Amino acid sequence: MRIFLAGATGAVGRVLLPLLLDAGHRVVAASRTAAGVERLRAQGADAVRLDVFDRAAVGDALRAAAPDAVVHQLTALADADPADNARVRREGTRNLVDAARAAGVGRMVAQSISWAYRPGDGPAGEDEPLDTGAPEPRATTVQGVAALEDAVAEIPEHVVLRYGTFYGPGTWYAPGGLMADRLRAGLLPADDGVSSFVHVQDAARAALLALDWPRGVVNVVDDDPAPAREWVPALAAALGAPAPEPTTGGAGWQRGARNTAARTLGWQPQHPTWRTGFTATP
Template structure:
C-alpha cells in the first residue's frame, strides 16, 4: 500500500518509516520544512509539502494514498496543550473526511493518560474529555469515522516513548534535575507511568495499519506502570544528585502530568494482534545511557 504518514520525520515517524518500507509499503511523508523534506527524501520517502494547519494539504495527501497513519502532534507551544489538541482534531477531521466510504485504514495516535487514579487502563475502555483530557476528544472524533466507511483505529501511546533522541517528558525531568540539583518525585512517588520503546511502538503502528478492524483501540505499552520515584531514582543516580519528594510546582507545567497515576495494560493488544514488546524497558533504557553531569556549581 501507499501510506500517507504525518510526523514522518519526527521521533516516532523516523522509526516507523523503515518498518513500513520493510513491510512492502510506499510512504508519502508530510513535510512542513525544507529540512524535513530533505530528511524524508534521503530515507526513501515521497515528500508531500504541507502542515497540520493546512487542512487542504492533509486531505490531498490522504486521498492520494491507500491508507493513513497520523503520528504528528504539534509541540510548538508546550504551554498550550489544549490548543495543540484542537489542532489535532482539525487534522483528524480533514484526514478522515478524505477517506469516508473507502474502507481504507486510518491509524491515529492517542494517549493512555487519564485522570482516574489507581485503575489500569485497558483497550476496551473508552475515554472522553472528562476522563482523559482534551486528547481523548481527538480519539472520540477519530473513531466516529468507523461508522462512515473508514477502517479507523486508535493507537494509544504512554507518557514515555523512549529511545535515543527522545525529547518528551523524561528528558524534561532529566534537564530539570540538572538545573535544580535534585531529582524529584511528587508525594510518595508511588504513582505510576506506563512506557514503551519507540521501536516497539513503530511495529504496532504497522500491525494496526494492516490488521486492526474499524473502531479498534490498541495500546503500545511495554511497561504497565513504573513508579515515578523509580524514574527519579535512576535520574538522580546517573547524575549523582539527591532523590527526594518535592512539591508539584517544582516541575512547572509538566507537574500536572508527572502527578498522574495512570497505569495501562497492553494484554488485549498482545492477544489480538500478536504484538509483544521486544526492546528494553524505560528504566533499563535510562540505565544504559550516558548522562552528562551539568549540575550548578
C-alpha cells in the same frame, strides 16, 4: 500497500518510516518543513510539505497520494504546550480524517495516549472511559484526545494506539531533553503517581503491525507500570542528573495501563521495561 504517513519526522514517525519501507510499503511522508521533506526523500519516501491546519492542502495531498491507509503520528511537542498538541489532535485530525474519507481511504492508524483514562484502581484497560470530566489543565489534553479518537472512528477500519509515555531518541526523556532539564531544576517529583512507558522503537513497531489489526483501541505500553518514586531515580541515573527525594501523593488518573490486548495481537516490545530501557543503546 500505499501509506500516507503524517508526522513522519516526529519521534515515532522517524523510526516508523524505515520500518514501513523495509516491509515493502510505498510511503508518501509529510513534513511541515522543507528540510524535513529533504530528509524524508533521502530515506526513500515520496515526500510532501504539509501544514495540517491548511484544510485544502491536506485534501489535495490525500487525493494526490491516493493511499490505501493513513498513519497519523502528528504531534506538537517541541514547546511542551498542551494547548498546541490539543489543537493538532482536534483540528489536524479533523482535516486528515475528512481528507481521507474524501479520498476513499478505508484504514487509519492513529497515535493517542494511555494516560487519559478516568481515575481508578490499577492499570487501565481499553474498555475504561476517558477522563472527559477532568478540570483544567488536564481537560485540554483529554478533550483533545477524545476529539481525535472520535474523528478517527469515522474511518471504517481504524486502529487507535494509546501509547505510553515515549522514551528513547528524540523524546523528552533522552539525554539533553526536557526531563533532564526538569530534573536539574528540581521540577520532576518522585511521588506515588504511576506511569506506563513505551520506547519509541516499540511504538513504531506497533504502528506497523496495526496496519493489519482489527479495528479498535489498543494500549501500547511496556510491561511495567510504576510509581514515579521508582522510575524517576532510574531516569536521573540514566541521564546523569540529580535524583529528587521520594515523596508521597499523586493524581488518581496516574495509574498506568495494561498491554494485554497489544500482546494478544502479536506485539512484543523489545524493551519490556523502562528499568533496562532507560539505559539501553538505541
